[in-house]
Amino acid sequence: MKTTLLFHKLALVFAAQHAAAAASTVTVPAAKTKPTNAVAAPGDFVGFGFEMAFLNDYANDFSVNLMNAVGGRVSERLTVRLGGTSNDLLTYDPAQTAVKVCVSGDCPIGSAASYILGPSFFDGFDVFANFSFSVQAPLSPTLNVSNAVTYVGLCLDHVADRLTAVAIGNEPDLYAGQFKVTYNVSDYVAGVTSLRSSLVEQLGLSGQIFELMDIAYLADSTTPTKITIQNAFNLGIDAPHTATVAAVHWYQVWYKITSLADMQAYAMNHSATVANFTAGSPQDIAFLAANYPDVKYVFSETGTGLVSPLTVQGSLGAALWYADFQLYAMAQGAKRVDGTMRPAANHSLWVPDDSAAPANPGPQVRAPFYTLPFVADFIGHTPGDVVEVDLGSDVLTAYASYNAGSGTLGKLALINLQAWAEGVSMGARGSVTFAVPAPSGCTVSATVRRLTAAAGCQALGYDYAGPTQNITWAGEQWSYAIDNGKGHMVAGVNAAETVPVVDGVVHVTVLDSEAVIVSF
Numbered sequence: 001m002k003t004t005l006l007f008h009k010l011a012l013v014f015a016a017q018h019a020a021a022a023a024s025t026v027t028v029p030a031a032k033t034k035p036t037n038a039v040a041a042p043g044d045f046v047g048f049g050f051e052m053a054f055l056n057d058y059a060n061d062f063s064v065n066l067m068n069a070v071g072g073r074v075s076e077r078l079t080v081r082l083g084g085t086s087n088d089l090l091t092y093d094p095a096q097t098a099v100k101v102c103v104s105g106d107c108p109i110g111s112a113a114s115y116i117l118g119p120s121f122f123d124g125f126d127v128f129a130n131f132s133f134s135v136q137a138p139l140s141p142t143l144n145v146s147n148a149v150t151y152v153g154l155c156l157d158h159v160a161d162r163l164t165a166v167a168i169g170n171e172p173d174l175y176a177g178q179f180k181v182t183y184n185v186s187d188y189v190a191g192v193t194s195l196r197s198s199l200v201e202q203l204g205l206s207g208q209i210f211e212l213m214d215i216a217y218l219a220d221s222t223t224p225t226k227i228t229i230q231n232a233f234n235l236g237i238d239a240p241h242t243a244t245v246a247a248v249h250w251y252q253v254w255y256k257i258t259s260l261a262d263m264q265a266y267a268m269n270h271s272a273t274v275a276n277f278t279a280g281s282p283q284d285i286a287f288l289a290a291n292y293p294d295v296k297y298v299f300s301e302t303g304t305g306l307v308s309p310l311t312v313q314g315s316l317g318a319a320l321w322y323a324d325f326q327l328y329a330m331a332q333g334a335k336r337v338d339g340t341m342r343p344a345a346n347h348s349l350w351v352p353d354d355s356a357a358p359a360n361p362g363p364q365v366r367a368p369f370y371t372l373p374f375v376a377d378f379i380g381h382t383p384g385d386v387v388e389v390d391l392g393s394d395v396l397t398a399y400a401s402y403n404a405g406s407g408t409l410g411k412l413a414l415i416n417l418q419a420w421a422e423g424v425s426m427g428a429r430g431s432v433t434f435a436v437p438a439p440s441g442c443t444v445s446a447t448v449r450r451l452t453a454a455a456g457c458q459a460l461g462y463d464y465a466g467p468t469q470n471i472t473w474a475g476e477q478w479s480y481a482i483d484n485g486k487g488h489m490v491a492g493v494n495a496a497e498t499v500p501v502v503d504g505v506v507h508v509t510v511l512d513s514e515a516v517i518v519s520f
């Protein structure tokens, strides 16, 4: 009852906001040829991520079908980051028949738990033959070198020929609190240096293969003891220069949010994302570009948050936030975003089985999955050069992709983050009409594809919420119940629309809580 009242109050606010938005036409000031600040879109930008302990929950045809649906949209092999808190706490028992046994902590489905792995755990890698892996050597303030070398060695038995990186530890900036010890950047650099030399010597790892940092928080580097990219690199963490990735984690909202208004303010809000990003990423990206140009800046763990309900984290609104975050990160020079999940986590892109039911039922495709085919299609088989077209708005964003050879504008992603939810927002759904410049060679028409749901930003998708809350990207729907995640076109939903070029301009109407890709 309380919730309903709250929603009605908020709905009035949204009705007013959407009335303003409904009438507007927004000119997208995209250059018709490539501007100098455009960055090459990495063909393997879209990544997956499994919390280590749950590799075998994901190792099924349903997951592989979903992943192939994304991987088939680009030409490079995509990466799965296997890691997380459970990865630092694991041990191995060669005599154990079970895949894993949870022995302490957040058992049996948590990430902050210690698991003993048996040999059959490692078979989980084999079903993901089309994907590369980043695996993690367990690090902690009390380093168990033989344990770490054994684990990584067993992973390599399965993925040595498709290895993106070997990460060393997870969220070292949280070790002090997690293990109740003092742990500063010097301790971290010493731990990495020691473990890395054992990995190199005992497993024969060579070349640029290590993933460093995997820090939980973006932070400035003005406090020299803090575990940040600049502090660690300046202290010589990559002295042998074997790093390929410097990774950071990103949870958009660390506290619990429940309402549509919170969703609008903290997630479906480009300015909030940019403000968060500015806390560390631009400085670190610039630092790496200047000093370690072949070390990639990667968001290796990402999600809307960790403690909010499915109505927030499993919604189309979360997918739209994720699309904006990913494209913004790409335009700023990040090289990959890993879509992180475990069966019990509400931000998961899909839930692979029923191991976390009833709190988080499965198997099911969840709304944030839709961001991946959207971003993969924006990149495509011949990745372009990408730039944000700043619209100076909290809720409207645009990203342009230029043909890497000719420099001609090829695609535009337009995202309308104005929150509208059926049954919650009082007014009719608003829209924005974008006036988009067509490149010189495009005089007849452009194609528009939509990421959309009739129910608006609180749509939770077919598997979780049934046919009134369908979500589609370019007319396509992914569902466990219907076809085990293979993907199918929903009858009556447009795969693509053709819009005319008039006087060199295309007008594209995008509903509130919807995103499109315009292709010229």
Ligand SMILES: *[C@@H]1O[C@H](CO)[C@@H](O)[C@H](O)[C@H]1NC(C)=O
Residues within 6 Å of the ligand: 064, 068, 072, 127, 128, 129, 130
């Ligand atoms: C790998 O992808 C190809 C198509 O790109 C598909 O035919 C094949 O079945 C996939 N293999 C696996 C193991 O998923």
Ligand SMILES: *[C@@H]1O[C@H](CO)[C@@H](O)[C@H](O)[C@H]1NC(C)=O
Residues within 6 Å of the ligand: 091, 092, 093, 144, 146, 147, 150
């Ligand atoms: C190190 O790990 C191995 C198993 O991987 C375990 O048998 C051993 O007890 C661990 N050592 C310590 C000190 O925890």
Ligand SMILES: *[C@@H]1O[C@H](CO)[C@@H](O)[C@H](O)[C@H]1NC(C)=O
Residues within 6 Å of the ligand: 182, 184, 185, 186, 187, 224, 225
């Ligand atoms: C980290 O702490 C140790 C003492 O525990 C200290 O010697 C060292 O200087 C500190 N590192 C930095 C970068 O301040």
Ligand SMILES: *[C@@H]1O[C@H](CO)[C@@H](O)[C@H](O)[C@H]1NC(C)=O
Residues within 6 Å of the ligand: 218, 250, 251, 252, 253, 254, 255, 276, 277, 279
């Ligand atoms: C973004 O900023 C808010 C407010 O300062 C903070 O609560 C949140 O944790 C930040 N998120 C990230 C990913 O930095």
Ligand SMILES: *[C@@H]1O[C@H](CO)[C@@H](O)[C@H](O)[C@H]1NC(C)=O
Residues within 6 Å of the ligand: 264, 265, 266, 269, 270, 271, 272, 275, 394
């Ligand atoms: C979006 O976030 C910015 C920065 O945190 C804030 O100033 C603004 O009020 C937010 N906008 C909305 C619509 O909530």
Ligand SMILES: *[C@@H]1O[C@H](CO)[C@@H](O)[C@H](O)[C@H]1NC(C)=O
Residues within 6 Å of the ligand: 306, 307, 308, 309, 310, 311, 346, 359
């Ligand atoms: C996940 O979502 C469910 C359903 O909305 C909710 O009951 C649960 O508290 C959420 N979990 C967390 C950790 O927030």
Ligand SMILES: *[C@@H]1O[C@H](CO)[C@@H](O)[C@H](O)[C@H]1NC(C)=O
Residues within 6 Å of the ligand: 462, 466, 467, 468, 470, 477, 482, 490, 491, 492, 493
């Ligand atoms: C929603 O999806 C289901 C399953 O694909 C389909 O049967 C139904 O027609 C869809 N509803 C609408 C309105 O498109």
